[in-house]
Amino acid sequence: MSFYGLEIAKSAIFISQKAVNLAGHNIANASTAGYTRQRVTAVALDAADFSGRYAPLQKGGVGAGAHIKAVDQLRNAYIDRALRQEYSDMGRFSTRTDELEYIEAIFNEVRGRGISGTLSEFFDSIQEFSKDPVSKEIRTNVQQNALKLTESFNHYYKQLSEHQAVMNESLKMASLHVTGILSTIAAYNKSIYSYELGGEKANDMRDKRNLLLDELSEYLDIEYYEDSSAKLTISAGGDLLVSHTDFFALTAIEDQQGVVTGTPDFYRLCIEGTDDGTGSPIELKYTSGRLYAYKELRDGNSPTDIGIPHLLTSLNKLARGLAEAFNSVHEDGYTIPHGAVASQTGVRMFEVPLDTLGQPDYSALNAGNFRLSPDVINDVYKFAGSSNFIDNSTNSPELGNNLNALRLAALTNAENMLEGAGFEGFLKGAVLELAIESSRSQSIFTGQQAVVGNLETRRESISGVSVDEEMVVMMRYQHMFAAASRVINAIDEALEKLINGTGLVGR
């Protein structure tokens, strides 16, 4: 008889206590974001090794109980990696979808309330003008509708440009947030590394770091790698962002030329503290995530890469096309004499910016500076509906001459005004592009949500806490505790018998 059995039972008591504590920890974190359930990994202690010189003669050595080898996390690193790739695309299309929906709302084309509504009202008033080129009311109507048209162009231009600036600021804000994440991850790297030097796993700190990696991958597409000595490296496009305990901050340098207009310079994201060989920092390489969504909305200027500049370009083309076509017809016509002002020709309907030589420069005209000419703003009689000079002093002034007004009216229906389409057709095309892009982005986002949802379910299935399961675990260890206590009891009674109940022989 020895105390060997007590030691075995003690190890069982310790394990069951620890396991119940851990079940409590798991339950406490059942709905903690990023928490990974933990399990006690116990191993049996081998029977004492009496081999060799002092080996006992008898067979049947009993093991020494169990001990806790580690507290492990149940986590699948491959699902993590797959998820983080998908998070980048989800971040990108979630942001893109939101922003495009906002831009759709700016356009407000559903039920004809947008720019197409003002365009057709303007066209209608030109038609009325062609029927009665003299009436002041009708001329005023043309003027007001034209004003409404130019103002709505200006308004859309302003709204879109402002939103472009918002995208630019968002890019910078997001990069600051990314820097924050990078620095926190570097700090965790240090803590985890030093904690794990002792051989323990830093489970809960790892959970927090994993959560940060998830969040980081929503912002940009990253590569990461943990080497055998538990040092974590994060890079983007091959450039280091975090190297174990060091991190590189992102910096937004304001030197990128805007795509469409002479807007102030946009931000370019670079990695601080690096050198691309010319003394300037390396530009951050990213092709997905929220950062990329902001960037592509800010810079996208082609039908395959639709961003705000592309929409602005379309609006600009339309404004320019309208101004050029209407001016060229309008300049041919004659205004009607009014008071002391004689009939004039060469009057512009829309204002054109002048180049340095004082010549009209249509290429400088955009949706933002699309305006009626001061002539027609100040005097509605300056709308040129006649094809001939009108002289009120003759017996037959050609006030009713509507030939030029008819030519203006013909422009409203003309095909082949802009890229093979009429004005209204062109506008529809531009709006359709936006609508399709927004709907495409929505469906990609929905698809991405499904993929991420599936992976998250798989991850949750492995790592999530099931309260029922924890209860079962708790009961198991409760029973183990009770049983181990029983063992102690049994040994205690045996020893009691041995010590106090024996040895009375001959007393």
Added chain:
Amino acid sequence: MRITNAMISNSYLKNLNNNLTELERYHNQLATGNKLTKLSDDPIGVMSSMQVRTKLGKLAQYQKNVDTAKTWHSHTEGALIELNRVLQSAYEASLKASTGTLNQSDRRAVAEEVKQLRDHVFMLGNTKVGDKYIFGGYNTSKAPFTLDPLTGTLNYNGINATVESLQLEAETSKSLSFEIGFDITIEASLTGVELLGAGEHNIYHILNGLYDALQNGSAQDASGYIERILGAQENVLAELAVIGGKTTRLDLLENRYAEDELNFTGIKSAVEDTDQAEAVMQYKMAESVYLFALKVGSNILQPTLLDYLR
């Protein structure tokens, strides 16, 4: 697969949210009557709605234009009918005066009648619609027909209408036209030259000559005008036929536009407007699914093993 509590509540929340989204969608459709709230709901649908909207706008405009053109045409037609009647009376007067049974004073009485007819023709030439002269070509603001204060001859837009000239000829091309359809223009009325004729064929000029002949000349002189009046009448009838044809054309267009409007409104409504019956059905379905989900939720989220342990 291992199912955890968080999985159940997550998927429950996600599904509940989907249900609410559906519910909100149909509620929105019912409350606003609109099927589409944003472009990306149905890009192609929004496009056809924009397309139809443009078409409808154009149709409304063309309908207005046709309307204006019809007003001008009916005035032109009225003037031509009036002219025909005048010429008929003038024909009868000239016939009566040329029989030789009338003496000079009788002829003077007839001349008075012809003078009235002549002045009526002058008035017809200066017909106005609203504040516009409709037979002046581009000149809509001043009376196109005037009498020369010195010679008393008839001027059209300041040009002598009783003598054929290139200038007068040029006036016929200055006729007002309206756009009444895509690439379709129609002349709004006739120019004064076409209405009353030029030079020797000018109705005013003919009647004025007849008046002079009746006033001062013989029965022979008056009979010389019969042919000319008949010729002028023929011209007027020909113009009337043309105007009649154009009016028919305008009527046809008007009918077609009305039909088109109906069709396009139908298409627009089909794209844009909520199908109430369907939306109500869908709403009810979404509602019951939502209620079921809530019910199920109260059952699956509540119990855990804890409820059954002593």
